[in-house]
Amino acid sequence: MKKKLLLNLLALLALVPIFVRSLTPSFNDDVLGLIVFKADVQDPHGKLASWNEDEDSACNWFGVKCSPRSNRVTELVLDDFSLTGRIGRGLLQLQFLRRLSLARNNLTGTIPAALFSLPNLRILDMSNNHLSGTLADDFFQQCGPLRAISLANNRFSGQIPKSLSSCSRLTLANFSSNHISGSLPAEIWSLRGLRSFDISNNLLDGEISNGIQGLYNLRMIDLSRNQFTGTIPNDIGGCSLIKLLDFSENSLSGVLPDSMSNLSFCSYLNLRKNLFLGQVPLWIGALRSLKTLDLSANNFSGIIPVSVGNLHSLKTLNLSMNAFSGSMPDSMTNCTILEVIDLKHNLLTGDLPQWIFKLGLQEVLSEDRIVGSMNSSFYASEFVSYHSLQVLDLSENSLSGEMPSSIGHLSSLQLLNLSRNSIIGSVPRDIAELKALYSLDLSHNHLNGSIPFEVGGATSLRELVLKNNFITGNLPTSIQHCSSLAILILSRNFLNGPIPAAISKLSNLQIVDVSFNNLTGTLPKQLADLPHLLSFNISHNDLQGELPAGGFFNTISPLSVAGNPSLCGSAVNRSCPAVLPKPIVLDPNSTSDSTSASLPPNVITHKKIILSISALIAISAAAVIVIGVVSITVLNLRVRAYGSRSAAALASSGGNDLSSSATTDANSGKLIMFSGEPDFSTGAHALLNKDSEVGRGGFGTVYRTVLRDGRPVAIKKLAVSSLVKSQEDFEREVKKMGKIRHPNLVALEGYYWTQSLQLLIFEFVSGGSLYKYLHGGSGGKSLSWNDRFKIILGMAKGMAHLHQVNVIHYNLKSSNILIDSSGEAKVGDYGLARLLPMLDRYVLSSKIQSALGYMAPEFACKTVKITEKCDVYGFGVLVLELVTGKRPVEYMEDDVVVLCDMVRGALDGCRVEECVDKRLLGNFPAEEAAPVMKLGLICTSQVPSNRPDMREVVSILEMIRCPSLEGQEDSS
CATH class of the missing domain: 1.10.510.10 (Transferase(Phosphotransferase) domain 1)
Structure with a gap:
């Protein structure tokens, strides 16, 4: 009885909530509202199973919290419930609700504007859903009590409503990753209590107006990944409590305002990928709390200020992709906890500073014009903090000298890139000690000697690039122990000897390039078993013999094997010579054989018998081959004739018995069209004539023909008839395919069956x-x-x-x-x-x-x-x-x-x-x-x-x- 009454109440809820409450004064509004909310969503994992409309209180329901005094719902937290559907008006009944969080679900539609009028709502989190709609100008008109709101990672559009300034008690606002456009309203600067503001990853443009100093309680502001122009507001220094400031990936320009020197609490400053110019001001050293400073991808120039050395808390420094000149300041040796320094793509010069190896750095990246000896800098550091270095990229500089022989001290090194320098000597044997190394690139140097056998000790190696050097010797078989190796590029060296079969044990190999060397011998057949191979370039060597058959080598590019005159196979368009045994000439009556004369009579007789049997086997084999060739030729002619008759039967069927049943006549087949009459306006030539051919694939040839009603169709003639198990299996699967219909799928219209010819009839696109x-x-x-x-x-x-x-x-x-x-x-x-x-x-x-x-x-x-x-x-x-x-x-x-x-x-x-x-x-x-x-x-x-x-x-x-x-x- 009570359930029936509830259904009637649900129908009246949207119109007369006061009337409903007066009819059932004992019935809890919260229960009613939550049941209505549940009716509007789908709950695939049954998380709301405890929500029972027969109960008088919702306080024991999953995701619900109540006030112990009033027994009314104060918190509704349904994060990660995989809910779908829309947010209905049921939540408007929760008059005592303080926190509403529906984050990380799959909800759609928009948010009822009346939700913000709930008198006690403090926290609203709708992030990471599929909510959409335009944020109307009066969206936040009645949000007085609201403290925190997050609509991040949805599909909201329109502009940021100016009514947001009505939320006078707001401390957190997150609208990131939506489709919000327009300019940033200056009214936002009036939210004196705002501590965190995130509008990143939207379509906002225009200039950032002055007045931001009004947000004197601001701790975090993220305007990144928008289209803002103009300069940073001059009064930003008024937000002296900021800890995180991210204006990256916009089109901001000009110089950095001096007021930023007041941001002494800022620990994260990211201005990456803008149009800032000029020198980095000396006051940058006053930001003593900085842990991350990213000024990359701008137009900064001049020298790196020595005051950077005052940033004793700095862990990450990224100045890459600018126009900095001069040398790296020695004052940076004071940045004792620095972990990552990226100076790539600048105009830096001077010697490689020794402090790079003295600090406890994890990543060093620099592609500039730095000179000096790699070896001397390495030794001068006395191995102070080698154990921490994980990434060392000094590529595209002018480093010289030999590689340090004690490179193995870098026990945590994962990536080593010294490519495009002038390093001499050989690859150090200590490479075996680098158990964590996954990428080694020493290409475009002047290295000589051979690849050390110890390279097999670098068992984590995934990329080995040594191209464009003067390396000689053989490719060591020990490389088979680098079981993770996916990329092996050794091109343009002076390697010789064969390609070892050990490479075929590297099951993760994807790209191999040993082109332009002096390699000889034949290719191991086992290479065809490499499952992930995408490229294998052996061009311009002196390899010979037949290419491996199967796998990747069935489709290898001719460019990858060019320049090997003695290679043969389809890829080089050169057939391999047949290896035939020399003919056996027998003379059983001969007694002049010197070998036979020296043997006992019984041995001579036994040898003649063996030779006779061999001759018989050879002759029999030749006869079988000849008979086989003749038989196959005859069968092919019969199959072609049979296929032509079958095709002709298809073309002349005219929609008679063939559309409904199979025949047993060897000269006819079964034609089924899933809709319409199976009438073709052309004969067998429409299927077999090359003029009608429109394509070829792995399964057969496709022809275009026209039905008698003028509708074109595409007919695929399967070239794998011998693999079709049975007519019953074939028809069962084809009929399943015929039922598949979708605007983005080519529709199967019908099929034709005989034992030796199967056709599939598709719509013509x-x-x-x-x-x-x-x-x-x-x-x-x-x-x-x-x-x-x-x-x-x-x-x-x-x-x-x-x-x-x-x-x-x-x-x-x-x-x-x-x-x-x-x-x-x-x-x-x-x-x-x-x-x-x-x-x-x-x-x-x-x-x-x-x-x-x-x-x-x-x-x-x-x-x-x-x-x-x-x-x-x-x-x-x-x-x-x-x-x-x-x-x-x-x-x-x-x-x-x-x-x-x-x-x-x-x-x-x-x-x-x-x-x-x-x-x-x-x-x-x-x-x-x-x-x-x-x-x-x-x-x-x-x-x-x-x-x-x-x-x-x-x-x-x-x-x-x-x-x-x-x-x-x-x-x-």
Whole structure:
């Protein structure tokens, strides 16, 4: 009875809450409000199972806290509950609510403005959801009691409401990572109690007005990753209690205002990637509390002020990508707890200072014009704090001398890059002591001698780059102990001897480049077993013999093997000579054989018998080969004739018995169309004539033909008939595929079956493949950014639907993505692996994944299960291909560029513009391109569990899409 009454109360709640309470004065408003809230959301993990409408109090419910005095709800904390749905009006009943936190869920819609009118609400946290809508001007009109609000990581748009200034008691405001635009309202400076303000990662622009000194209680302000212009407000020094100030990644300019010298409590100052200029003022040394100082990627010039040495609390100093000149000040030896110093890409000169090795540094990075002897600086430091150094990058300087022979003292070293210097001598044997080292780059120096056998002791090594030196000798077999090695680049040296078979034991190898050396001998056949190999460049050596067969070597680029005159195989377009035994000539009557004459008679007789048997075997084998060749030729002719008759039967079927049942006539087949009449307007030539051919793939050839109603279709003639287990299995899987329908999937319209010929009939997509638009010429049409984003989102939606119906594609690549006349992407060639039960992952890896670079690494690993995450990897490569316009793997004359690595390196260096396809001519939103590329990299994670599923990918893409840009056409 009580439940029925509750349902009636729910219906009246929105209209007459006072009337409801008067009808049931004993019924708790909080229970009613929370049950209404629960009705508006979905709770996939049953976290709200304890919320029972039959109870009179909500105080024992999960996520709910009450006041012990009033027994009314004061806190509702439902963080990380995976809730979906909308925030309804039920929460408005919680009149005593002080804290409301729904962070890190999947809630959508907007926030009811009336929520801010709750008389006791102090803390509101709606961060990390999918909430959207415009923040209206009066949004915060009644937020008087509010102390803290976080709407971070949502999809809110519009401007920051000026009514925020009504929240006079506000101490924390976080609107980061939304789509908020416009300027920063000066009214915010009136919030005297504000201690933390974060509006980072939005679309705000304009100048930051003066008046910020009114926030004299401010401890943290983050305006990073917006589009602010102008200068830093002159009165910022009035915020003397600031501990964190982050204005990075804007377009701020001018010099640093002197009032900043008052920020003596500031421990984190980040002005990275702006347009600041001039010298760094001497007062920088007055910021004694600084632990992190990042002035990188600006236009600062002049010398590094000696006052930097006064920053005794400094742990991280980043001055990279400016125009600093002179030498590093010796005063920095006073920064005794400094851990990271990055001075890359400046104009610094002078000697390499010895204090670099005396401090307890963890990372040292400098690519400038520093000179001096690496060896002398190293020894002069007397090994003071070597145990702490993890990253040492002194590349692109003018360092000379030999590498220190005691390099092994750097026991914690993980990355050592001394490339592009003038270092001489040999690679030190102490390298074996560097057990934590994962990257060693000594390229472009004057090193000589051989690669030490001790290199095998660096067991954590993942990258070994020694190219462009004068290294001689053999490649040591001990390298097999570097089991994590993924990149081995030794090109342009003077290495000799063979490539050792020990390399084939490095199962993680992805890129090998030993080009332009003096290597000899044959290639070990075991190299074909390397599962993750993406590039193997052996060009311009003196290698000989046949290339390994199988795996990566089936698709190796001719450029990677050029310049080896004695190599043979399809990649070098040179057939290998057949090795035939010399003919055996027997004369059983001969007695003149000197060897026989010296043997006993019984031995002579036995030898003649053996030779006769050998001759018989050779003759029999030759006969079998001849008979086999003739038989295969006859069978091929019969199969072709049979295929022609079957195709003719298809073309002339006219929609009779073939559409409903199979026949037993050897000259006819079974034709099924899932919708419409199976009538074709052309004959067998439409399937077999090369003029009708539109493409070829790993599974067969595709032809275009027209139904009698004028509708074009694409027909794939499968070239793997022998692998189809049975007609029953084939038809069962095809009918499942025929039921799959989605706007971003190429629809299967029907099929044709005979024992030796199977055809799949698809809708015809007129726009052609994505590969054609990106790499093959498209009649002058260039894809705009909106076109590309639309294709990426369409692919994601199509793949999400496939995975929803438990279909793994296996073969994602740009030639299998078709573009229709409206620019929508349609995923094709899905589900084909399910038609062939005999295919395992190794056959698939050569049959399906013929395009290098798309295949997930687990595809070649026996112990890892193939899941939908295999498709996510291929999708990630496609995303990067679309954004950059580059192929997944590109071969240069003496180098190989792997797209994922290129993009990852550029994004690490914040060089987004270097990655984006030059055909876009800068006409793309960087705030979309960068996260799209990051999404592509996440999808291509080496660990399958780190990749998102396709439904999550769709959600992320919809979040990335800027509403202000959606639907707009590029000017190009």
